[in-house]
Amino acid sequence: MAKRDDYMASFSSCSNGAHKRLSRDFSSHVQEHAKKRVCISTRAEYTYAPYHDGYQWRKYGQKMIRGNTYPRCYYRCTFHQDHGCPATKHVEQSNSNDPPLFRVIYTNEHTCSDTYVSDYMASSIHIQQIADASLRKAEMATPSLIHCDAGHGLIKEEKDAIISSLLTVINGCDAAASDVGHAAMQENTSALAQMARSSYESIPSVSPIPLAAPDELKMDLGEPPESHWFEALDLGWFTQTG
């Protein structure tokens, strides 16, 4: 496959017209190889904090998408020009709740590796933001429940779901780490997994009997079910071939 760096090197020494042409040439290469099932990573994520994921992004476009209430915003890595980092993400609000939930679609991995580890540390903050937002929502919905045993049980269930999601993500990261060879990331994700487990174990379990959360306490996620906080996009051509 043609290296993107080759194209990016060309970018720096050509006119705008040639720049655009090379960009399209590269897009054609990507699409061509996509047809041949070459690995290009894409994943979707639902989050309350779409703008703080540990990386620096620059917005390059916004578009109303047919059938969507809210516009989709297009971001690429700040180091796109400097280091040719191909990472991009699309952010679209998926509901009008307070706080609103956003769907973020990440495309391509960062090659600006100096910010890589901090991303995974940011992930723990990110998950904490999700948990906090979720619990605030529950508290606002039924403040009296927070102060009774049943309320504690419901909150524990809510936390269970969130932390379970975190562990799923971290386990996924562990697998990804072996692919890209970032040992440091593995250490951090293991630490995060341990943090999540200890956090999980430290939550007092007032009611050992699983309780079904009433409707007003369930998180309104719109389309995605809770088990799909982080969703891998199966585009049908992820398989790496020799």
Place this chain on the structure above:
DNA sequence: TCCATTTGACCACA
């Protein structure tokens, strides 16, 4: 003055 964001226009693809 520099840099990030906005926004209309352009292009590729289905």
Place this chain on the structure above:
DNA sequence: TGTGGTCAAATGGA
């Protein structure tokens, strides 16, 4: 031909 993704000039803030 409609839709989604990207570009780049214009604009605004630090």
